[in-house]
Amino acid sequence: MRVSTVILPAYRWSERGREIWQRAEELGFHAAYTYDHLSWRSFRDGPWFGAVPTLTAAAAATSRLRLGTLVTSPNFRHPVTLAKELITLDDVSGGRIALGIGAGGSGFDATALLRGAEEPWSPRERADRFGEFVELLDRLLTHDVVTHEGTHYSAHEVRNIPGCVQRPRLPFGVAATGPRGLRLTARYGQAWVTTGDPKIAETGTPADSVAAIAGQIDRLGQACAEAGRDTGDLGKILLTGFTPAAAGPLSSVDAFVDFAGRHAELGIDEIVLHWPIPDSIFAADLGTFEKIATEGAAQIAG
Numbered sequence: 001m002r003v004s005t006v007i008l009p010a011y012r013w014s015e016r017g018r019e020i021w022q023r024a025e026e027l028g029f030h031a032a033y034t035y036d037h038l039s040w041r042s043f044r045d046g047p048w049f050g051a052v053p054t055l056t057a058a059a060a061a062t063s064r065l066r067l068g069t070l071v072t073s074p075n076f077r078h079p080v081t082l083a084k085e086l087i088t089l090d091d092v093s094g095g096r097i098a099l100g101i102g103a104g105g106s107g108f109d110a111t112a113l114l115r116g117a118e119e120p121w122s123p124r125e126r127a128d129r130f131g132e133f134v135e136l137l138d139r140l141l142t143h144d145v146v147t148h149e150g151t152h153y154s155a156h157e158v159r160n161i162p163g164c165v166q167r168p169r170l171p172f173g174v175a176a177t178g179p180r181g182l183r184l185t186a187r188y189g190q191a192w193v194t195t196g197d198p199k200i201a202e203t204g205t206p207a208d209s210v211a212a213i214a215g216q217i218d219r220l221g222q223a224c225a226e227a228g229r230d231t232g233d234l235g236k237i238l239l240t241g242f243t244p245a246a247a248g249p250l251s252s253v254d255a256f257v258d259f260a261g262r263h264a265e266l267g268i269d270e271i272v273l274h275w276p277i278p279d280s281i282f283a284a285d286l287g288t289f290e291k292i293a294t295e296g297a298a299q300i301a302g
Contacts, residue, residue, distance in 0.1 A: 001260055002030035002270040003297040006070050006239065008277060009034050009049040013057055017049075020275060021058040025065040027293040032058065033070035033100060033272060036077075039108050042280060052085050059093035066096045070239060070272065071175045071193060073104030074126070074133045076113055080155050083140035087164050095165035100193055100237075101137075102175030103130035127180050128152065134174070134188050141169035173237055177216050182223035191235030191270075192220055196243035206262075209243040214266050237270040238263055241282060249273070249292075250284040256296040264300065 005024050011017040024032040036051035055067050067089075072082065090097045103126045104110060110120045121129065129152045136153050139146050140160055148155040164170045171190035176182050177197075185192050197204070197212035204212070217236065224231040240249055240259075249259035250273065260271050273292070276284040 001264050001268070001300050003260075003293060003300070004031040004033065004066075004237075004270055004272045005029050005275050005293070006033040006035065006272050007275045008040075008043065008282070009051060009054045010043055010047050010277065011049075012047065013049075013054075017054070018057070018061050021065070022061055024275070025062045027290060028297065029065065029293060030270065031066035031068060031098065031272075032062075033068050033098075034058075036069040036072040037107075037109050038076060038112050041107070044108060052089065055089055055097070056092055059089065059096065064096075066098060067093055068098035068173070069100045070237075071100035071102040071173070073102050073109065074129045075104035075109035077133075079133055079136040079140055079153055080158050083137055083158075083160055086141065086170060087160055087162075090164045090166060090170050093165075095170075097166075098171045098173055098191070100173040100175060101134065102193070103127055103181060127178070131180065131184055134172070134184055138169070138172075138188050173235065177219075179219070179223070182220050183227070185220065185234070186223040186227040186229050189234055191237050193237045193239060195239045195241075198242065201242050201244060204244045206243070206245050206259075209245075210262055210266065213238070213243075213263065213268070217267050231267075235270060236268045237272060238268045239272045241274045248284075250276070250289060252288060253291050253296045253299070256292045257299050260296070260300045 007020055021032060034051050034054055039048050051069055058067055086099060106120055132150045132152050136148050140158060141164055144159060144161050146155050146158050172188055173191035173193045174185040174189040175193035176185050194213060194216055196209050200208050200212060221231045245259060249256045274282040276282060276286050276289050
């Protein structure tokens, strides 16, 4: 099992940003991701920077660490412009970029670009857009020239030369739990991303959460079977911080090893931990976090 981290874009680069991303590489994390939002929940009224510039700076400040979004969504992105930014990121990083991508939710990102009495997209429309978004993005990253006329997105003789460093393109980690999203994962994903079951995040038990994720993986397997694909070909990523846990996987090395082990048995092969942020929902002891990144990661790898 690989251990990765997600670093929220909440730091000025000159003050702490560079230091944190470089420390993530020093600690031996497999990858460091960042959120791709305009703002996010309790961080809405504080510092918050753009994902793509942050990842570009991180690529220049590191040499081994894999980098990516966790996750990007169509809420304020267009496949044409995103594809150009991604091939640039892949080039700057020397082929270390992965794209986490999801359908998006109904939060701040979903309303920031609306005009007047426009209504946010319904869940059905988000799913419709997501499907077209991923399909077009795949084409844009694998073909030199693309023309597309869709229901929601268009591209006219769009050129992406020389394409990605990673071939045939940089990997997609698709965040999905519903039938349509899982089918999309089976068709286009190199990895699948889950945060667990949000319905039981506050009221469920750790055992309930494990069972829910097991059910998600079963449904992913069914979607892969329908697509003629081996589910073993897909990485399975758990972004922590949203599942019920008795003491929390960041409370101690032993708690992390137990948490990771229970999920490894399900087939999860990458655990992503939030870099601690004091006085937030991601508050944790930094010393313990760094021990988990080194000692804990070594234990589960062994």
